[in-house]
Structures are given as structure tokens and as C-alpha cells.
Amino acid sequence: MGSSDHRTTARILDILETIASVQDGVSLSDLSRSLAIPKSSLHPLLCTLAERRYLHYLQREERYYLGENVFVLGNKYVNNHDILEQIKDVMQQVNQSTGETLYFGVLSKRDVLYLAKADLHSQFRVVSNPGNKLPAYSTGYGKALLSQFMPDQIHSLYPEGDLKPLTPQTVRNVEQLNVQLEGIRATGFAYEKGESTTGIQCVAVAIKVEGQVLAGMSIAVPEFRYTKEREEQFKTLLDDARAQIQRIIAGNRSQWIYSGEYNR
Amino acid sequence: MGSSDHRTTARILDILETIASVQDGVSLSDLSRSLAIPKSSLHPLLCTLAERRYLHYLQREERYYLGENVFVLGNKYVNNHDILEQIKDVMQQVNQSTGETLYFGVLSKRDVLYLAKADLHSQFRVVSNPGNKLPAYSTGYGKALLSQFMPDQIHSLYPEGDLKPLTPQTVRNVEQLNVQLEGIRATGFAYEKGESTTGIQCVAVAIKVEGQVLAGMSIAVPEFRYTKEREEQFKTLLDDARAQIQRIIAGNRSQWIYSGEYNR
DNA sequence: GAACACTGTTCCTATATACGAACAACAAGG
DNA sequence: CCTTGTTGTTCGTATATAGGAACAGTGTTC
Numbered sequence: 001m002g003s004s005d006h007r008t009t010a011r012i013l014d015i016l017e018t019i020a021s022v023q024d025g026v027s028l029s030d031l032s033r034s035l036a037i038p039k040s041s042l043h044p045l046l047c048t049l050a051e052r053r054y055l056h057y058l059q060r061e062e063r064y065y066l067g068e069n070v071f072v073l074g075n076k077y078v079n080n081h082d083i084l085e086q087i088k089d090v091m092q093q094v095n096q097s098t099g100e101t102l103y104f105g106v107l108s109k110r111d112v113l114y115l116a117k118a119d120l121h122s123q124f125r126v127v128s129n130p131g132n133k134l135p136a137y138s139t140g141y142g143k144a145l146l147s148q149f150m151p152d153q154i155h156s157l158y159p160e161g162d163l164k165p166l167t168p169q170t171v172r173n174v175e176q177l178n179v180q181l182e183g184i185r186a187t188g189f190a191y192e193k194g195e196s197t198t199g200i201q202c203v204a205v206a207i208k209v210e211g212q213v214l215a216g217m218s219i220a221v222p223e224f225r226y227t228k229e230r231e232e233q234f235k236t237l238l239d240d241a242r243a244q245i246q247r248i249i250a251g252n253r254s255q256w257i258y259s260g261e262y263n264r
Numbered sequence: 265m266g267s268s269d270h271r272t273t274a275r276i277l278d279i280l281e282t283i284a285s286v287q288d289g290v291s292l293s294d295l296s297r298s299l300a301i302p303k304s305s306l307h308p309l310l311c312t313l314a315e316r317r318y319l320h321y322l323q324r325e326e327r328y329y330l331g332e333n334v335f336v337l338g339n340k341y342v343n344n345h346d347i348l349e350q351i352k353d354v355m356q357q358v359n360q361s362t363g364e365t366l367y368f369g370v371l372s373k374r375d376v377l378y379l380a381k382a383d384l385h386s387q388f389r390v391v392s393n394p395g396n397k398l399p400a401y402s403t404g405y406g407k408a409l410l411s412q413f414m415p416d417q418i419h420s421l422y423p424e425g426d427l428k429p430l431t432p433q434t435v436r437n438v439e440q441l442n443v444q445l446e447g448i449r450a451t452g453f454a455y456e457k458g459e460s461t462t463g464i465q466c467v468a469v470a471i472k473v474e475g476q477v478l479a480g481m482s483i484a485v486p487e488f489r490y491t492k493e494r495e496e497q498f499k500t501l502l503d504d505a506r507a508q509i510q511r512i513i514a515g516n517r518s519q520w521i522y523s524g525e526y527n528r
Numbered sequence: 529g530a531a532c533a534c535t536g537t538t539c540c541t542a543t544a545t546a547c548g549a550a551c552a553a554c555a556a557g558g
Numbered sequence: 559c560c561t562t563g564t565t566g567t568t569c570g571t572a573t574a575t576a577g578g579a580a581c582a583g584t585g586t587t588c
């Protein structure tokens with residue numbers, strides 16, 4: 001449990017994350033500069049990562065790119081267990097009866113990690129793909145997930161107090177956020193009104209099993225299709241789907257590996 | 265380009281791969297035994313990986329699992345570029361007009377890595393998910409990809425000569441494989457008859473840009489729905505989709521990062 | 529309840545790795 | 559053509575890391 005920092009391990013992760021964050025590859029010297037690691041130290045690490053296909057080195061460009069095996073490894077995170085497939089089935093039923101997109105995700109520190117979606121019957125192109133992270137306070141299901149925390153916990157999660165906004169609609173400070181979270185705890189529903197993407201509104205719920213909030217789910221709707229009447233329909237469907245998913249998770253508790261935080 | 269083996273890097277990858285290969289997590293001592301690394305050496309590596317959320321440690325089980333960030337990293341491999349989305353669109357058109365599932369993948373050493381599929385309008389549950397690898401010789405698009413190699417190259421790829429079969433229908437040695445590859449080069453189409461999954465037949469093509477084979481694509485059909493007439497339809501549609509995809513890749517050549525081998 | 533098997537943890541030094549500097553290979557610019 | 563900028567590569571030693579052995583919990587067995 002000790003928080004011993006192993007430099008080499010941290011470096012390898014830094015390397016992979018740096019290369020992942022850039023579209024057009026990174027050269028050895030680029031990496032050396034941006035991570036403040038000598039080229040001579042970097043070199044053997046990169047060679048081994050490339051040999052194992054976690055990186056590709058394009059000689060003609062003198063640049064490193066991610067290799068296939070990060071994709072292979074990353075997919076093992078979701079493919080080893082079929083619980084997510086069952087959850088997606090439930091989401092697809094709601095998607096089918098509403099025509100709107102469903103999102104499902106978990107908390108990763110202060111971010112919300114988007115694990116799955118259902119948008120087979122939706123009219124719009126995908127906005128985002130699984131594997132992406134967003135600040136929890138900026139999304140509907142992020143706020144549903146945060147609603148498990150009391151004001152003081154939220155304060156210690158965001159010691160700065162200010163929240164970086166993604167759109168003009170995003171909550172800007174912890175006090176406002178806490179007011180919203182109180183409302184979510186009272187009603188069981190979280191709302192997002194263009195706070196992560198302008199023009200998109202969401203209704204969201206928290207997935208709770210044995211008193212622990214494990215995940216969040218939202219339905220995302222373009223503003224111009226969002227009415228009070230439909231909102232009631234979304235809430236009914238979401239609440240029903242929530243119950244089904246909670247039963248699925250409760251029945252496969254050991255398969256739930258998607259949020260380490262709460263089952264230590 | 266030197267193949268210097270960096271022990272620590274190799275160990276970290278071994279750790280991640282070992283944990284990924286098991287359903288129910290691995291304990292520190294398990295890892296120590298299976299990788300022949302002292303527990304005391306393993307310990308700081310695992311702590312750092314867990315701190316960075318590439319692993320989760322469940323205290324009540326005393327076991328390590330994959331963490332979210334392997335998923336985040338792995339998805340960057342496909343999400344950074346939208347070329348795959350365009351390719352999926354083409355595949356979905358074929359899927360819509362046939363009702364059968366389309367697969368798309370690239371070569372990774374001797375394996376075929378499955379990158380995308382289109383099965384919105386298919387009658388059967390998913391067999392496999394993206395991120396999986398299979399022996400190239402056992403699948404239709406794998407053989408399409410291998411067809412770029414001449415007999416002597418195939419021999420040096422499989423020095424043993426024998427090929428481990430997945431089903432009774434899988435090719436069992438390099439000589440038989442070379443005969444099939446010759447046929448694929450002549451006709452442009454590869455066939456799979458229950459060689460990776462009993463009861464599933466495939467027609468496949470190689471995606472070729474500027475003389476380089478970059479990817480493979482197949483249409484997978486249950487045996488009982490497979491007829492000579494439909495086969496002709498599949499070939500026409502596949503060939504057309506192949507041409508479209510080749511144009512997409514040619515127009516976004518710099519976005520193609522999915523097979524390091526051939527563009528060094 | 530003592531003995532054992534199993535976890536994970538800590539310590540200290542032998543040893544493998546990291547790093548500065550020097551080198552090579554190539555391109556751009558004057 | 560020499561300069562100055564890239565790029566990656568190679569060395570030898572200073573230094574950080576690895577690993578044996580001992581320790582500390584927890585659960586099971588007899």
C-alpha cells in the first residue's frame with residue numbers, strides 16, 4: 001500500500017501517455033525534452049517498447065507512435081468479463097424506444113471515464129468514443145457519480161474551489177456544484193444542460209449496489225428535441241434501466257472491476 | 265534500431281500482460297512465481313502501476329486487476345484518428361445490404377489483430393470483440409494479409425512448418441498454406457471454411473495501397489446461409505468496399521498508423 | 529493454541545541501469 | 559564548403575534499483 005515511486009515505471013507510463021496525447025507521433029528528442037529525461041536513458045526503453053509492439057517507430061519520419069499492443073491490452077480491460085455486454089443490452093432497449101444516445105461510465109479520480117454507449121438508433125454521429133475522460137463536474141453522469149460525496153468531501157477533491165469550465169454553461173465553483181449535488185441526492189436524477197457540449201442536454205442516474213455508487217448512466221438529447229414531456233419519459237425509462245443494471249451487477253459482483261476506489 | 269533488452273520495461277509489460285490474461289486477478293506472490301521475479305522487486309513496480317491506475321489492487325482479495333488507464337491508453341490507439349470511423353461506414357453499408365457481419369484487421373507479427381467490425385444488422389450475437397488476436401493462417405482476412413508473402417517468406421515466418429489448428433478445418437502446415445495463398449494472389453479473394461470457428465464461413469480481401477498490403481477485411485456468414493449465389497454477391501460487394509477503403513486510406517495516408525511493419 | 533501456509537512488507541548491499549559527454553549521420557542556410 | 563541545426567547512437571562510470579533474507583500480519587489445520 002506504500003506509495004513508493006518507482007521512477008522507471010513512472011517514466012514508461014509518461015512515455016506512453018505523451019505519445020498517446022499527440023496526433024502525429026513524437027521523436028526521441030521531443031520526448032527527451034518534454035519529459036526531461038536524457039536521450040540516452042530514453043533510448044533502451046523505447047526500443048523495448050517498440051520491440052514488444054507497444055510503440056511503432058516510423059524510420060522515415062523518425063517518430064514514435066502507439067503500437068497495436070496498447071489496444072490489445074486496453075481491450076482486455078472490458079473483454080475479460082461479459083457484464084458490460086449485459087449492461088449494454090439494457091441500454092440499447094432504452095436507445096431503441098427513445099432514439100436517443102445512452103452513456104455509461106465510472107469515476108476515475110476527478111474524472112468520469114466513459115465505458116460504453118448505445119446509439120444504434122440515434123440520428124446523430126458519435127460525439128465521443130469509449131475510453132475518453134471528462135471532468136466529472138461537467139457531465140450529467142459525472143454529477144450523478146459525485147452526488148455520493150458530501151460537501152466536505154467535494155471540497156477536498158477540489159481544493160482550488162474553482163472548476164475549469166468546458167462551455168459557458170459549466171458549473172464554475174464547488175459551492176454551486178454542492179447545491180446541484182444536494183438536489184441530485186434528493187431527487188435521484190442529475191441534469192446536464194450543455195455543460196460539456198453546447199446544445200446537448202442529459203438526464204442521468206447513479207448506479208448503486210449495496211449502498212455503493214459504482215457507475216453512472218445518462219441519456220443525451222439534442223436541445224431542440226428536449227421537452228418537459230419527453231423528460232418525464234426519459235426519467236421513467238432511466239429509472240427502470242437503472243434497476244435492471246443494478247440487478248445485473250449485484251448478481252455478478254465479482255465481475256465488477258471497473259471502479260477500484262470503492263471496493264478496497 | 266538496436267534490439268537492446270531493457271529488463272525493467274520488459275517486466276512491466278510482462279506484468280500487465282499476465283494480469284490481462286487472467287479473469288480473476290493475480291496476487292503479488294502469484295506474479296512473483298509465474299514471472300520468476302522476486303516479490304521485493306515486483307512490489308514497487310506494482311505500487312506505481314496501481315497509483316497511476318494501470319492496475320487496481322483489491323485489498324479484500326489481495327489481488328491485482330487491470331486499471332482503467334490501460335483502457336484509456338488503448339483507445340487512444342484508435343480514437344486519435346478518424347480514418348477508422350470512415351472505414352466502418354463503408355463496412356456498415358455492406359452489413360446493411362447483406363445482413364452479415366464484416367470484420368477488419370491488420371497483421372501483428374504472425375497474428376491478425378481485429379480492429380473493427382460492422383454487425384448492426386446481423387442476426388447473431390457477437391462472437392469476438394475488437395482488440396483480439398488470432399493466428400493469421402486460421403482466418404479469412406488473415407490469409408488475405410499473408411498472401412502478400414511468397415513461399416520462402418512464409419517459411420521463415422513459420423520455421424516449425426506445422427501450424428497449430430484451432431478447428432479440424434484449420435490448415436495444418438506451411439505447404440498447404442502456400443497453395444491457398446497462391447490461389448488468393450491469383451483471384452484476389454481468400455476463403456475461410458470453419459477454420460477459426462466451426463460453422464462460420466468467410467470471404468475476405470486484402471486492402472492494398474501503393475502496392476503495400478495494409479489491412480484485411482472479411483464478411484462472415486453462418487454455414488447454413490452460405491450459398492454459391494450469395495458468395496458472388498459478397499465478392500462484388502467486398503470488392504467495391506475494398507476500392508472505397510483503399511481510396512480513404514490513400515487520401516489520409518499519414519493517418520494510417522495501424523501497421524508499422526510495412527511503412528518503415 | 530501452536531504450527532504451518534499464505535499473504536504483503538521492510539531492510540541493506542550487490543548489481544544493473546541511468547546519464548553526461550562525445551560521436552555519427554543527415555539537412556538547411558549562409 | 560563550413561556552420562549550425564536536427565536526428566539517433568555509443569561509451570564508461572556514478573547512482574539508483576534489484577533481490578535475498580528476515581519480518582509481519584491473517585487464515586487454516588490438526
